[in-house]
Amino acid sequence: MTYRQRLGAAVSARGNLCVGIDPMPSVLAAWGVAADVNGLERVARGIVERLGTRAAVFKPQSAFFEPFGSAGIAVLERVLADIREAGALSILDVKRGDIGSSMDGYATAYLAEGAPLAADAITLSPYLGVRTLTPAFELAKVHGRGIYVLARTSNPGGGHVQGAITDAGTSVAQHVLDELDRLNPEHDGLLGAVLGATHHDLGCDPSGFTGSILAPGIGAQGATMGDLARTFGAALGNVLPTASRQVIGGGPEELFSRFEELLS
Numbered sequence: 307m308t309y310r311q312r313l314g315a316a317v318s319a320r321g322n323l324c325v326g327i328d329p330m331p332s333v334l335a336a337w338g339v340a341a342d343v344n345g346l347e348r349v350a351r352g353i354v355e356r357l358g359t360r361a362a363v364f365k366p367q368s369a370f371f372e373p374f375g376s377a378g379i380a381v382l383e384r385v386l387a388d389i390r391e392a393g394a395l396s397i398l399d400v401k402r403g404d405i406g407s408s409m410d411g412y413a414t415a416y417l418a419e420g421a422p423l424a425a426d427a428i429t430l431s432p433y434l435g436v437r438t439l440t441p442a443f444e445l446a447k448v449h450g451r452g453i454y455v456l457a458r459t460s461n462p463g464g465g466h467v468q469g470a471i472t473d474a475g476t477s478v479a480q481h482v483l484d485e486l487d488r489l490n491p492e493h494d495g496l497l498g499a500v501l502g503a504t505h506h507d508l509g510c511d512p513s514g515f516t517g518s519i520l521a522p523g524i525g526a527q528g529a530t531m532g533d534l535a536r537t538f539g540a541a542l543g544n545v546l547p548t549a550s551r552q553v554i555g556g557g558p559e560e561l562f563s564r565f566e567e568l569l570s
C-alpha cells in the first residue's frame with residue numbers, strides 16, 4: 307500500500323489529528339517525572355500507551371530525544387515500535403536535507419526497511435533545493451512511506467525566506483509546492499508539504515496541491531482547528547493538523563480529554 311492509502315485508512319478510522327510527541331522539559335514536569343532519560347521514556351511511551359489505539363498519527367520530535375544521546379535515540383526507537391504496534395502511523399520530525407551522498411545516508415536511516423529509526427513518514431527541509439531530497443523520495447516510494455517537505459512553516463519569521471520571490475516569479479513556498487506537484491505523479495503522491503496553520507495568508511496556493519498537508523501550529527502557537535478552513539480553503543480535505551503541547555502538555559490525566567476536545 308502507498309503512504310497515501312495508509313494515511314487515508316488511518317484517518318478514516320481514527321480522525322485527522324496528529325499527536326506531536328515533544329517531550330520537552332516543561333512537558334516532563336507536567337507529567338511529574340524527572341528531566342532525565344527515564345522521564346523521557348515514561349512520557350513519550352506513556353503518550354502512545356494511552357492514545358495509541360485512538361489517534362491515527364503520531365509525530366515524535368527528534369529534537370527532544372537527541373539531547374540524551376544514544377539512550378534518547380534508543381527511547382525514540384522504542385516509541386516508533388510502540389506506534390507501529392498500536393496500529394497508528396508515525397511521522398518522525400527530523401527536518402533533514404543535504405546534498406545527494408549525505409541525503410542517501412539520511413534516507414537510509416529513516417526510510418529503509420528494518421532501519422532502527424524507520425518511520426512511516428519524515429519531515430525534510432528543502433533549503434538545498436527540493437531535488438536534493440530525491441534519494442529520500444525514491445526510498446520512500448519503494449517502502450510505501452511518506453515525506454513532508456517544509457514549504458511555509460508556522461513561525462512568523464519563516465516568511466522572510468519562504469515568501470521571497472524566486473527567479474520564476476513565485477514565492478519560495480509556492481516553488482516548493484510546485485516542485486512536489488511535478489514529482490508526485492511518479493511517486494504515488496507520497497510527497498507532502500508542511501504549511502503552518504498559523505497564517506491568514508500562506509503566501510502560496512495549496513488548493514490544487516496533490517500531496518498531504520501537515521499543518522502544525524494548533525494550540526500553543528495560536529491557531530485553532532476552526533482556523534483551518536480559512537487558511538486552507540479547498541485544500542482542507544488534504545490537511546493533517548498536528549498539535550503537541552496542546553495535547554500532551556497537561557500531563558497524563560488530561561491527555562485523553564485534550565485530544566478528544568481538539569478532534570471534536
Ligand SMILES: O=C(O)c1cc(=O)[nH]c(=O)n1[C@@H]1O[C@H](COP(=O)(O)O)[C@@H](O)[C@H]1O
Nearest residue numbers: 367429459460500502522526527549550551
Ligand atoms: O515540521 C513540523 O512539524 C513543524 C513545522 C513548522 O512549521 N512548525 C512547527 O511547529 N513544526 C513542529 O511541530 C511541533 C509544534 O509543537 P506545538 O507548538 O507544541 O504543537 C514542533 O515539534 C515543531 O518542530
